[in-house]
Amino acid sequence: MDHFLYRDGVLHAEDVRVSDIAAAVGTPFYVYSTATLTRHFTLFDEALGGMDHLICFAMKSNSNLAVLKLMGELGAGIDVVSMGEYLKAKAAGLPGDRIVFSGVGKTREEMRVALEGGIRQFNVESEPELEALNAVAMSLGVKAPIALRVNPDVDAKTHAKIATGKSENKFGIPIATCRDVYRRAGQMEGIDVVGIDVHIGSQLTQLEPFELAFTKVAELTELLRADGHDIRRLDLGGGLGIPYERSNEAPPLPVEYGEVIRKTVGHLGCEIEIEPGRLISGNAGILVSSVIYLKHGEGRDFLIVDAAMNDLVRPSMYDAHHDIVPVIEPLAGAEQAPLDIVGPVCETGDTFAKARDMPPLREDDLVAFRSAGAYGAVMASEYNSRPLIPEVLVHGDQFAVIRARPTYDEMINRDTIPVWL
Incomplete structure (x- = not known):
């Protein structure tokens, strides 16, 4: 609507x-319509009602300061992928503890700015990034909160240019081999491992790929906890599609998406983050x-x-x-x-x-x-x-x-x- x-x-x-x-x-x-932005955010918030959660608006979908200000007033967090986005989120009044920093190519300067300005977590995409973030955090005398972005090798069944969760995509660390990277992260002085991150693509019109990916994340959570990691936060990404052609069948609703989350990871006692962008804006x-x-x-x-x-x-x-x-x-x-x-x-x-x-x-x-x-x-x-x-x-x-x-x-x-x- x-x-x-x-x-x-x-x-x-x-x-x-x-x-x-x-x-x-x-x-x-x-x-843009304030009423529509508000309604769509509220639908996601209600879909996760009763669970500890934060809706992090993916500002790459719409980065206007007024839109970000509205999201912040509604209680949203913000998912950013560059220093410019981070600084715009801060300029819109978002506190650092509601900003998640994603993206495959974070620079050391971006890491420093976010650590000094406040950050909820970095979604780390590779081992070299992890090492760089550890060095920057140690130079500042702080610990960087992180979730490793795992690549679950799940076909999102969306356009090839916006699919991000298959093994051939540039995003994330293979889920089959990520336990060793978590072990290394847990030994780093400048790193605080807080959770797991996954995002499989954009404009998804079916729930099955989400369920497959989230089920893999649930299994990984149990394994990592057995390895001694305090996995307390799951960032499940975004990607739920919208009906661009009104004559076509509508994609799943946020409440149905929420049920998939409850079914797959709701038993783990983790705080849930999601990063919707397109469906809100x-x-x-x-x-x-x-x-x-x-x-x-x-x-x-x-x-x-x-x-x-x-x-x-x-x-x-x-x-x-x-x-x-x-x-x-x-x-x-x-x-x-x-x-x-x-x-x-x-x-x-x-x-x-x-x-x-x-x-x-x-x-x-x-x-x-x-x-x-x-x-x-x-x-x-x-x-x-x-x-x-x-x-x-x-x-x-x-x-x-x-x-x-x-x-x-x-x-x-x-x-x-x-x-x-």
């Missing part, structure tokens, strides 16, 4: 007409764009809009589907025709949809790309020297620009020309 609905013939974001936002900030832009945002031209070609027609692949790269990168709807509700029974929906970037790959049935549209009409709140603005670029687009947050009948569109001068003036030119 989201809070982007037609009312009186106009698409609304909560109680605000999307067309009013467009008139105020120009297109294209992203708009994905359907909480839309991308709004204006029609520039309707172009008639040979055998196909093109709807050219002012959003482009640099604003929303998922269709180009993953062949991802986003429902695209007019902001003004079409008349009942309006005739539809197939259109290729494309942007103005000088790439054939700047295509959002091919032969998508759409109602009649004209120049300057507004369209909305649904389910764009995750991996939208965060993956945007200034390709073709197109400024990054605004982000807007709606709360009831109010809206605020939470990231402004830079001017062309601001974009250009970030570059410098050396004195010899």
Whole structure:
């Protein structure tokens, strides 16, 4: 469920007409719903009710400070994967003891900054990283809390580019050999072993891969405890998918995901961490764009809009589907025709949809790309020297620009020309 609905013939974001936002900030832009973000976080929180747990929002899905601030006020932790994300989480008011640092390539400087600023745990991905973290922690005279990220060799049955739990993926330490790494970690002066971490991929639409992975984690927990480790925390990652195509069968609900967690690891007495991102923020945002031209070609027609692949790269990168709807509700029974929906970037790959049935549209009409709140603005670029687009947050009948569109001068003036030119 989201809070982007037609009312009186106009698409609304909560109680605000999307067309009013467009008139105020120009297109294209992203708009997020506070009510949807809140509801989706609450669904996860309720799904783990009765268990000691922390919902760590995966900020790689949406890293706007206002969104992070909202998550923090709801009681969330934050899962970060870079120093920039760590510093943004801190800037949004998140305390260090609610920040988990993941990622395969943490640098010593990132480790130092997090240890000095406060950290809940590092999810360590390799033996060289473990050794580096131990050295940094010892140089600071502290112990670094860690969970080793284990790779369970489970097929997440998702897109190859977002699968992370198979043996050929770059993530984690093979679960079959990780006991020796845990033994070494337990002997290190700068390391405090607190738990186990696992994450098998993103946009999962079935529960079976989770159950297989979590069952392996439960077995590993028992083995590590027998080896003398105080395993008190299990980070089970994220990855639960969302329904990008509303005509398709919906993925499992958070409550069903919670039941899998209870069934597989609930008996261990561990604190549970999960790292949802897409399911919290994905359907909480839309991308709004204006029609520039309707172009008639040979055998196909093109709807050219002012959003482009640099604003929303998922269709180009993953062949991802986003429902695209007019902001003004079409008349009942309006005739539809197939259109290729494309942007103005000088790439054939700047295509959002091919032969998508759409109602009649004209120049300057507004369209909305649904389910764009995750991996939208965060993956945007200034390709073709197109400024990054605004982000807007709606709360009831109010809206605020939470990231402004830079001017062309601001974009250009970030570059410098050396004195010899």
